[in-house]
Amino acid sequence: MATKPKLYYFNGRGRMETIRWLLATAGVEFEEAEYLETREQYEKLLQDGSLLFQQVPMVEIDEMKLVQTRAILNYIAGKHNLYGKDMKERALIDMYVEGTMDLNEMIMLYPFSSPEEKEKNFALMIQRATNRYFPVYEKVLKDHGQDFLVGNQLSRADVQVLESILMIEEYEHTALSEFPLLQAFKARISNLPTIKKFLQPGSQRRTEPDDRIVETVNKVLQL
Ligand SMILES: N[C@@H](CCC(=O)N[C@@H](CS)C(=O)NCC(=O)O)C(=O)O
Numbered sequence: 025m026a027t028k029p030k031l032y033y034f035n036g037r038g039r040m041e042t043i044r045w046l047l048a049t050a051g052v053e054f055e056e057a058e059y060l061e062t063r064e065q066y067e068k069l070l071q072d073g074s075l076l077f078q079q080v081p082m083v084e085i086d087e088m089k090l091v092q093t094r095a096i097l098n099y100i101a102g103k104h105n106l107y108g109k110d111m112k113e114r115a116l117i118d119m120y121v122e123g124t125m126d127l128n129e130m131i132m133l134y135p136f137s138s139p140e141e142k143e144k145n146f147a148l149m150i151q152r153a154t155n156r157y158f159p160v161y162e163k164v165l166k167d168h169g170q171d172f173l174v175g176n177q178l179s180r181a182d183v184q185v186l187e188s189i190l191m192i193e194e195y196e197h198t199a200l201s202e203f204p205l206l207q208a209f210k211a212r213i214s215n216l217p218t219i220k221k222f223l224q225p226g227s228q229r230r231t232e233p234d235d236r237i238v239e240t241v242n243k244v245l246q247l
Contacts, residue, residue, distance in 0.1 A: 035059035036237035050104035217224035
C-alpha cells in the first residue's frame, strides 16, 4: 500500500491549505508532520536538507520531497485527473487558478498587516475579490452554461475558486450577492462527497487565521 502524503507546515492555512484541498478532493488520505511551532523544528528541517529552497510547504509524496506550492499542486492535480483533458483545458485551468493564487496571497497576508495598513488591505482584498476575480468566474459560467469552470468536469479550478470564495465570505458574507451563478456553483461544488466531507467540522481543513498563528509564523521564520 502506498504511504500517505505527509505535509510539513504550520497549523494554519497559508500556502499549504490549497494542497490540503486538492488531496481531500481527490479522496487521498494524508497526514501532517508535527506542526511547526518552534524555530528548532524548522532548523532541523533545514539542516537535514529537506527543504530545497529553505521554505515550506514541503510534502513527502511518492518517495519525493516536494517543495514550491505550485509544483506540489500541479503534481497532485495531474496525478488525480484534476488538470483537464488536454493542453488547452490546462491553459484555461492555469489562468483561472493563477487568479485565485493572486487573491489568496492577499487573503494570506492580510492577518500579517501592520495595524496602520489593516483597514486598507482589508478593503483592497474585498474589492479585488468582488471587482476583479469573482466577475471573471461568473462570466465563465455564464458563457458556457456548464456546471464546472473548464471542460464540464471537475478540475482544480473549481476547487481553488471554491476555496477562495469561502475564505472571502468569512470576511465579507455578502461577497457573492452580485454573483448568482457563483452562488449556485458554490452550493454544487461544496456538495461533492469528498469536498462535503472536507467542509465538515473536525476535518483536516485548517481554521481561519488568528493572532496565535501569526505569532507562531513570525517566531519560526524570524520575521
Ligand atoms: N515560492 C514558494 C514560497 C514559499 C514561502 O515563502 N514559504 C514561507 C512560509 S509560507 C517560508 O518558508 N518562508 C521562509 C523563507 O522564505 O525563508 C512556494 O510557493 O512554496
